[in-house]
Amino acid sequence: MSTPAPTRERRGLFALIADLPRLIRELIEAELAQLKAEVIGKLKAAGIGAGFLVTAGAFAFFGVLVLTAAGVLALALVMPAWAAALVVGGVLIVLAAIAAAIGVQQLRASVPPTPTQTMESVKEDVRVLRGLGKRGAS
Structure with missing residues (x-):
């Protein structure tokens, strides 16, 4: 003997209106939650970019040291x-330039840390609540 399929409960208008605060x-x-995740992701990218800029500074610093030492040691x-x-020194400066370019690229990708996806989602939610659009339609 098979069990009957569950039927959807029909709810009255007042019950649906009562659920609105919970749904909102x-x-x-x-x-x-989406806003938090998006901002954290962008701040992580900014941190990576800053790390590459610090690496570029370190390479530049060591490049200066090597240029000085090379003058003293004279690989004659x-x-x-x-x-x-x-x-x-030129090789180290090129490495510093590469690290700086990567760092700048990472920073540009993350700045400003505006939660664009969340803002679009909120706009879509407002349109749906106003009845101007359908959720999920692109």
Whole structure:
């Protein structure tokens, strides 16, 4: 013997209206959770960008140290001392430039940390509540 399929409970208008505050509260909570997740993601990207900029500064600092040391140590066996110092320092400066470019790219991707997805979702929710659009329609 099979069990009958569950039937949907028909609720009156007043019951539906009574549920509105709960539904709106749940919607607001969901939007706030999305906002928090989006801002945290953008701040993480900004932190990564800042880390690459610090790395670029470290490479630049070591580049200056190597240029100074290269002048003192003078790799004169292979080439003139000034040329050896320029080559080693130049390589480190190029590494610093690469790290700086990556850092700037990361910062640009995360700034400003505006929660654009959440703002669009809230706008869509407002349109749905006003009856101007249907949820999920793009």
